[in-house]
Amino acid sequence: MMSFLVVHRISHTYFTEKTAITALDNVSLSIEKGEFVSFLGPSGCGKTTLLSIIASLIQPTEGTVMLEGEKIHSIHPSVGYMLQQDYLFPWKTIQENLFLGLKIMGIDTAERRKNALSLLERIGLQGTEHYYPQQLSGGMRQRAALVRTLATDPKILLLDEPFSALDYQTKLKLEELVWQTLKDYGKTALLVTHDIGEAIAMSDRIFLFSAKPGRLVRTFLVPGELRQLSPLDARKHPLFSELFQFLWKELDSLETAK
Amino acid sequence: MKQQNNRIDVLHRRYVASLRKEKRYVRFYQLLIFVAFFALWEAASHYRWVDPLLFSSPSAIWALFIKKLADGSLLVHSSVTLFETVLGFVLGTLLGTCLATLLWWFPRFSKIADPYLVILNAMPKVALGPILIVALGPSFSSIIAMGTVISVIITTIVVYTSFREVDPNYLKVLQTFGASRFQCFKEAVLPASFPTIISTLKVNVGLSWVGVIVGEFLVSKQGLGYMIIYGFQVFQFTLVLLSLLIIAFLATVMYQIVAFIEKKLIKNR
Incomplete structure (x- = not known):
């Protein structure tokens, strides 16, 4: 049985007139259904490039991506993408923003609209449907952006450092909320981050990348005890700091090795 | 407490x-x-x-204003010019926005067109007056064409620049949903550029007045520009100054209307 998502020998090079920079070098990995994995690494390790390739936003120079056994070439409706900032459209109300994906994909049915609104309520934003994004706080906006991504019911969520623009407290709360929501809906998720703590607290597995060129160096399985716990509780667990220290050293050695 | x-x-x-x-x-x-x-x-x-012959006086202008208002000729001249200006201004803005859309839609076309846009923008458009008159005839249409031509290129350039400066992350959001180029344009590029389009409207108000008045200098038998030229030819500067004051007044009103629309349309940003 093939894995849910397979990344097979992906390499990617960015060309300019004067340079050819290899962002990813021969990366292969696979992710199982319902798993929460993180791509961890220093900036310039190509983790966002890999995410964009999986989302088919860019075509890799070499290699293939397979979702449920099928090669993907173009934007796939089963893949949801969340950016570093909310990027809610300021001229649309929250509700219009939520329905945007449905509208674009041409699946704007009353039932899906209802689902999106109930998801908004679940996530603690009831009553904000007719507000404009700038009337909400940063955390609330990022939550609304999550609902927008989930509204089209993707099977896998690609999260591109979605908490990096938030203040620490909001970030912790949102990690908790996103983790819980994704678990409840049985979504597969792929988080790109440079925050070691966030990677440990949220994921089942962590892929460690090195920079220049981006290579997959190692894969860590987060211990079962931590996986069971929600991000906030995981952060309090003694194993958390142990793993944190360990990953810290790994990342550090990657940087000094250059 | x-x-x-x-x-x-x-x-x-x-x-x-x-x-x-x-x-x-x-x-x-x-x-x-x-x-x-x-x-x-x-x-x-x-x-x-x-010299009161040259500079007239407010009281003389006022008396003339009352007289012209009473015989109805002022209303005719003003409304003709106003009509031409509004039409030139609307056409210039619409055409400019359409051209900007074309440039955005076909990036290669925009690369090719770039030097020509620069030349067209640098050229004083009123110099096209004689050609327009010959081509369109000494009538309404050539005056409206002047009002349009004078604002269309600058509108194209400003609006196209604003299209290109739309935060690519909004486009990324749409692309992850599989949006087509048309959907990207409709959902992100155009609405994000709305404030710019409205502010070019403000500039175009002034430009269209220039185009129309020059056009009327050249051909017309009616309008405020005609009143100025006529007053100048018969050396009646009270008439010239009256026309000037009316133009100033109408242009201000138009500008204020655009400013009001701007406030209404982009209150949510």
């Missing part, structure tokens, strides 16, 4: 009062300049400090 609240109340009232005072002060001086200007003009003309 209560005392504290009282104190804040008093401070707040004092602050509001100072705001009002400042506003009154500004208004007073604005009015003073207005009154002083016309009073000085009247006096200068009355006591022959300036």
Whole structure:
């Protein structure tokens, strides 16, 4: 049985007139259904490039991506993408923003609209449907952006450092909320981050990348005890700091090795 | 606690009062300049400090205004010019936005067109006047064409620039949903550029007036530009100045309308 998502020998090079920079070098990995994995690494390790390739936003120079056994070439409706900032459209109300994906994909049915609104309520934003994004706080906006991504019911969520623009407290709360929501809906998720703590607290597995060129160096399985716990509780667990220290050293050695 | 609240109340009232005072002060001086200007003009003309034949006087202009208003000719001239200007302005803005859309849609076309846009923008459009008149005939249409031509290129350039400066992350959001180029344009590029389009409207108000008045200088038998030229030819500068004042008034009103629309349309940003 093939894995849910397979990344097979992906390499990617960015060309300019004067340079050819290899962002990813021969990366292969696979992710199982319902798993929460993180791509961890220093900036310039190509983790966002890999995410964009999986989302088919860019075509890799070499290699293939397979979702449920099928090669993907173009934007796939089963893949949801969340950016570093909310990027809610300021001229649309929250509700219009939520329905945007449905509208674009041409699946704007009353039932899906209802689902999106109930998801908004679940996530603690009831009553904000007719507000404009700038009337909400940063955390609330990022939550609304999550609902927008989930509204089209993707099977896998690609999260591109979605908490990096938030203040620490909001970030912790949102990690908790996103983790819980994704678990409840049985979504597969792929988080790109440079925050070691966030990677440990949220994921089942962590892929460690090195920079220049981006290579997959190692894969860590987060211990079962931590996986069971929600991000906030995981952060309090003694194993958390142990793993944190360990990953810290790994990342550090990657940087000094250059 | 209560005392504290009282104190804040008093401070707040004092602050509001100072705001009002400042506003009154500004208004007073604005009015003073207005009154002083016309009073000085009247006096200068009355006591022959300036030649009244050239500079006329507010009272003479006013008398002419009443007379022209009564015989209905002023209304005709004003409405003709206003109609031409509004049409030129709307056409210029619409055409410019359409051209900008084409440039955005076909990036290669925009690369090819770039030097020509620069040349067209640099060229003084009123110099096209004679050609337009020959091509379209000495009529309404060539005047409206002047009002349009003068604003269309600058609108194209400004709007196209704003299309390109739309945050690519909004497009990324749409692309992850599989949006087509048309959907990207409709959902992100166009609405994000709305404030720019509206602000080019403000510029175009002024430009269209230039185009239309020059057009009327050249061909027309009607309109405020014609009144100016006619007044100049028969050496009746009261008529010239009256036309000027009316143009200033109408252009201001148009500008204010656009500013009002701008406020209404982009209140949510």
